[in-house]
């Protein structure tokens with residue numbers, strides 16, 4: 001499978017919601033009615049942007065919904081509102097704000113975590129039934145502790161003031177992870193995959209094995225053999241990408257070096273896709289270079 005930058009971009013533009021993921025085996029024969037699947041996995045791109053404040057792209061966040069259970073990967077800016085919009089517009093009740101109770105952070109870059117306070121607090125304000133679980137690399141526990149400290153007055157007022165909020169909804173169970181299986185509820189298994197994101201000591205992609213699908217989300221990464229091995233033959237590969245060609249025109253050689261050690265170019269991704277052979281490849285965290293914006297990110 002050979003993909004150039006143009007075809008990758010077209011592929012992305014044609015795919016925003018994958019619900020459910022279709023494979024050749026799923027297609028009914030002409031004279032047979034479709035058989036509903038016993039389990040239904042949905043992948044929803046809540047945000048496909050990067051640090052640049054592009055008003056048309058929210059920060060990086062992906063939802064994997066397995067029946068009524070929601071797994072959020074990364075908490076970019078806008079994550080809660082984008083989930084609520086998908087719940088309303090696409091009829092996915094598991095994405096209602098009050099049901100957001102699990103998040104898997106790939107790494108601690110701000111574009112992936114600026115929405116974490118939102119994800120902790122807003123569902124609690126509107127009535128989440130219990131705590132939120134936060135999975136992420138070493139350092140994520142310190143981040144959540146400091147976020148809760150930053151909002152201490154707000155939390156105290158909402159619990160003890162007129163709202164009489166549920167204290168349990170404001171609790172955070174944080175899990176600092178290592179490579180391997182980090183979550184298994186008997187239906188969905190989540191595996192953390194170490195990836196190469198420049199000088200970050202800890203950065204992960206995630207593989208979701210559900211009763212009907214295998215979904216792999218790269219997080220931010222340069223070409224990573226561990227990710228390629230873990231993703232081989234998966235149904236859906238959601239992978240980050242940048243345009244080396246555009247960056248060469250717009251940015252300094254230092255910035256180009258940065259991107260080549262922290263991220264994956266469209267040409268490299270084409271080769272990765274040829275190795276992995278996913279059922280479908282979806283692009284996110286796209287860095288095409290935006291000539292309109294002087295604030296296109298030097299780092300992401």
Ligand SMILES: [Zn+2]
Pocket residue numbers: 107109197220300
């Ligand atoms: Zn990053």
Ligand SMILES: [Zn+2]
Pocket residue numbers: 050051060109111112220285300
């Ligand atoms: Zn990023």
